[in-house]
Amino acid sequence: MSGPRRAGRPFYEFFAGGGMARLGLGEGWTCALANEWDAAKAQAYRARFGAAPELRVGDVADLAPADLPGRATLAWASFPCQDLSLAGARRGLAGARSGTFFSFWRLIEGAAVQGRAPAVIALENVVGALTSHDGRDFEALVALLSGQGYRVGALVIDAVRFLPQSRPRLFVIAVRDRGAIEGLTAAAPDPLWTTPALARAEEALPDALRRRWVWWRLPAPPPRNTDLAAILEPDPAVSAWHRPEQTARLIDLMGPASRARLDAMQAAGARRAATLYRRTRPDGHGGKIQRAELRCDGIAGCLRTPAGGSSRQTVVIVEGERVRSRLLTGGEAARLMGVPDDYPIPKSATAAQHLFGDGVAVPVVRWLAQHLLEPLADAAPLPVAAE
Numbered sequence: 001m002s003g004p005r006r007a008g009r010p011f012y013e014f015f016a017g018g019g020m021a022r023l024g025l026g027e028g029w030t031c032a033l034a035n036e037w038d039a040a041k042a043q044a045y046r047a048r049f050g051a052a053p054e055l056r057v058g059d060v061a062d063l064a065p066a067d068l069p070g071r072a073t074l075a076w077a078s079f080p081c082q083d084l085s086l087a088g089a090r091r092g093l094a095g096a097r098s099g100t101f102f103s104f105w106r107l108i109e110g111a112a113v114q115g116r117a118p119a120v121i122a123l124e125n126v127v128g129a130l131t132s133h134d135g136r137d138f139e140a141l142v143a144l145l146s147g148q149g150y151r152v153g154a155l156v157i158d159a160v161r162f163l164p165q166s167r168p169r170l171f172v173i174a175v176r177d178r179g180a181i182e183g184l185t186a187a188a189p190d191p192l193w194t195t196p197a198l199a200r201a202e203e204a205l206p207d208a209l210r211r212r213w214v215w216w217r218l219p220a221p222p223p224r225n226t227d228l229a230a231i232l233e234p235d236p237a238v239s240a241w242h243r244p245e246q247t248a249r250l251i252d253l254m255g256p257a258s259r260a261r262l263d264a265m266q267a268a269g270a271r272r273a274a275t276l277y278r279r280t281r282p283d284g285h286g287g288k289i290q291r292a293e294l295r296c297d298g299i300a301g302c303l304r305t306p307a308g309g310s311s312r313q314t315v316v317i318v319e320g321e322r323v324r325s326r327l328l329t330g331g332e333a334a335r336l337m338g339v340p341d342d343y344p345i346p347k348s349a350t351a352a353q354h355l356f357g358d359g360v361a362v363p364v365v366r367w368l369a370q371h372l373l374e375p376l377a378d379a380a381p382l383p384v385a386a387e
């Protein structure tokens, strides 16, 4: 489906973090500009990509269109999700963090005025972006892209199709309305990549935007061939195991469902690996209770950036009656994101979780690039002239 690989399609990487979008795009792309304001992430970016003069460390709001070199085939923007996340207060695009989208967008508009609009734009965010403000945030994104002459479609891709991590994310892919994209679109949404929330969000768009909408065609990946156990460090390599009383405390925090899962693992006798998050849940009496929620389907829960110490994922190893626990290591977090082994992992596990916890899963980007972004870029061999 992909055309011949053309080395060096130029792209801009906004909200670059540790460069996981760049890793996923791979050899066929050249980063013309990366932007990230977090010093630790910028350091990780440089540790992987060298001096990286293309990396501009600072607030995206401080960039001007003139800072965008040349004409990019693709602008990738994994903009902050906190205000769109179902777990947050949901200030949406009006929020200080997710609202940085508009700083990015102002640059795209500025480039468009100069006839340098990227051929393709990829936005990545949490699936909460579909429903925040009753869908008005999503509509605003589609309206802005469409108003700039882009055809717009979206897919929900769960990293679990590629990696042992549950990580559904929304990918909005927009292409300037010039190229022959028919072979890359489908008449109807593919259930593989279209959750009910995405279908509802598209249905709720005004007719004028629905007419600009496309359902992207993306093949199914081969079945995943790794599970949680495969990405874990060997036991002796981990020094920071919890003390038995800490593990016992976690077991005490389990509700009936998690406890039943643990019992079943213990009864199975063989060595099993599971993950656990501590979460605050309603106690059914108007209050809150802390729960330890165990997941034992061979898949890790969604990596998050650690906040308040409670959201780092715990690994639980069960061998018959013996239960041990420890926090997920930085290397394990990297592998859960599909980051290649040669990526320099920060020494501190907390720093590593910060780096990888809000990243984009590398094989998801690769799959999208190979089967959609590269064919789109080749079908619409822009940069386009000003309209």
Ligand SMILES: C[S@@+](CC[C@H](N)C(=O)[O-])C[C@H]1O[C@@H](n2cnc3c(N)ncnc32)[C@H](O)[C@@H]1O
Residues within 6 Å of the ligand: 015, 016, 017, 018, 019, 020, 021, 035, 036, 037, 038, 041, 058, 059, 060, 061, 078, 079, 080, 081, 100, 355, 358, 359, 360
């Ligand atoms: C969702 S993460 C994207 C991470 C990246 N895609 C990766 O895979 O590593 C959003 C990133 O945007 C950065 N960021 C947030 N606000 C910013 C701003 N105003 N200017 C530049 N970067 C910002 C954060 O530090 C964070 O690294």
